[in-house]
Amino acid sequence: MNAPLAPQDLALQALLGRYSVGPKHLVEPGPSDAELRLMVQAALRAPDHGELLPFRFKLVRGAARQRMAELFAAAARAAGKDEAGAALDAERALRPPLTVAVLARIDLGHPQVPAHEQWAAVGGALAQFLTAAHLLGYGGKMLSGAKVRNADIAAAFCAPGETLLGWIALGTPAKRASGPSRKAGVDVALQDWQGGQG
Numbered sequence: 001m002n003a004p005l006a007p008q009d010l011a012l013q014a015l016l017g018r019y020s021v022g023p024k025h026l027v028e029p030g031p032s033d034a035e036l037r038l039m040v041q042a043a044l045r046a047p048d049h050g051e052l053l054p055f056r057f058k059l060v061r062g063a064a065r066q067r068m069a070e071l072f073a074a075a076a077r078a079a080g081k082d083e084a085g086a087a088l089d090a091e092r093a094l095r096p097p098l099t100v101a102v103l104a105r106i107d108l109g110h111p112q113v114p115a116h117e118q119w120a121a122v123g124g125a126l127a128q129f130l131t132a133a134h135l136l137g138y139g140g141k142m143l144s145g146a147k148v149r150n151a152d153i154a155a156a157f158c159a160p161g162e163t164l165l166g167w168i169a170l171g172t173p174a175k176r177a178s179g180p181s182r183k184a185g186v187d188v189a190l191q192d193w194q195g196g197q198g
């Protein structure tokens with residue numbers, strides 16, 4: 001019999017088992033308000049140089065879902081899609097039990113923290129948010145697409161100076177996700193620095 005896993009091993013096992021779960025595999029319920037606050041607390045534990053908080057999570061709930069669907073449909077038409085394509089895009093706004101818009105607030109003139117460090121903090125926050133969702137038993141996937149650059153959509157979600165990164169689809173996973181294995185990834189991502197160039 002295997003020795004029981006220590007709590008820290010269980011946490012690591014759960015961490016290594018996080019895969020994105022796409023909207024078509026997400027069912028009700030989505031996370032509660034208390035769980036969402038925990039997920040944002042986890043996001044706030046990401047490294048953030050200068051504690052600039054260069055991100056915001058905006059919940060799309062209630063009547064706002066229909067408004068987002070209308071914006072998605074209009075963006076699809078503006079991009080030259082027919083009515084069937086527009087309906088499909090509108091459906092993307094309505095399908096997940098909960099959608100969370102992710103916004104970046106990058107201070108391009110910050111005297112100590114360059115933009116790339118602020119973007120790193122945004123990515124860290126996103127990863128922590130998704131991992132916390134997974135640890136709470138939910139599935140989710142970060143999605144963007146050309147619509148994040150649609151002027152009407154960007155204006156609807158962003159305050160001045162903000163960038164719309166995309167939307168996290170969240171819900172209960174209808175099936176166990178097992179995503180890409182990335183088995184070779186560690187050998188690519190982990191290297192010794194040889195002391196020379198590059």
Ligand SMILES: Cc1cc2nc3c(=O)[nH]c(=O)nc-3n(C[C@H](O)[C@H](O)[C@H](O)COP(=O)(O)O)c2cc1C
Pocket residue numbers: 018019020021141142143144145165166179180
């Ligand atoms: C900012 C951002 C935007 C993304 N946009 C999309 C997208 O529009 N469509 C998509 O299929 N995956 C998108 N992805 C990738 C998925 O969220 C996911 O990371 C990828 O499918 C790998 O799956 P995994 O998280 O299980 O490793 C995006 C990821 C990030 C960080």
